[in-house]
Amino acid sequence: MAGPMKMRATLGQGFTEVRVLMTHPMETGQRKDSDGKLVPMHFIQNLTVKLNGKTVVDAQISQAVSRNPVFSFRLKGGAKGDKIEVAWLDNQGDSNSTESAVA
């Protein structure tokens, strides 16, 4: 089950700043649990940012992004009420998305 996501999109000077937080363990496959067993890799691989339904950022990421990833992106222009959508997909086929309007 994918954990919650949080997003805030605000108008900056000439751009819209999108800050998004994802709840995800981002396991590298190198960490051992308390029994000394390796914890299997579990990490987000793909991340997409959409502005009013059109993809603006397409990202591929590795297990070396910190746990509970926080990203900031900047979009050209933008106006109050524009719809921003962020979606992710991990290596185990889990996914989640969130959307919000520019404030």
Place this chain on the structure above:
Amino acid sequence: MNRIRRALVAALVICIARPLAALAAWNKDAFGAKTAGDALKSLGIGNAAPSKEVTIDAPEIAENGAVVPIEITSNLPGTTALIVVIDNNPFPLIARFDFKENALPFVKVNVKMGETSEVRVIAEAGGKHYVATREVKVTIGGCGG
């Protein structure tokens, strides 16, 4: 009979094609590479020219390698992608961001660093590659646990 068969084949094609389309691309070779050079080769990046227009904002010394904040920007016109590589990590390729016309080539993200390393950011602009490098010293690594 023929019609039924055709319908079945069509249904099968849809069943197979759908999940494939839903799976976004992830460059397994590049992300699985153990050296920065191999990772860049898998991404088709040869010689990247050093550029002051590509900037990396990162701490000089990171006390906790599990969370190292980095901010990357390209001021090169027509930048379409930013690639992050941390040379001394077990898997050096960290991320590739592709920007479409309405996005600015800027990203802020927290990354894990196993040890002190060069952090490299490569910008793709007009089919050419430009690189910026910065060393980040790590006191406690963030890859094990």
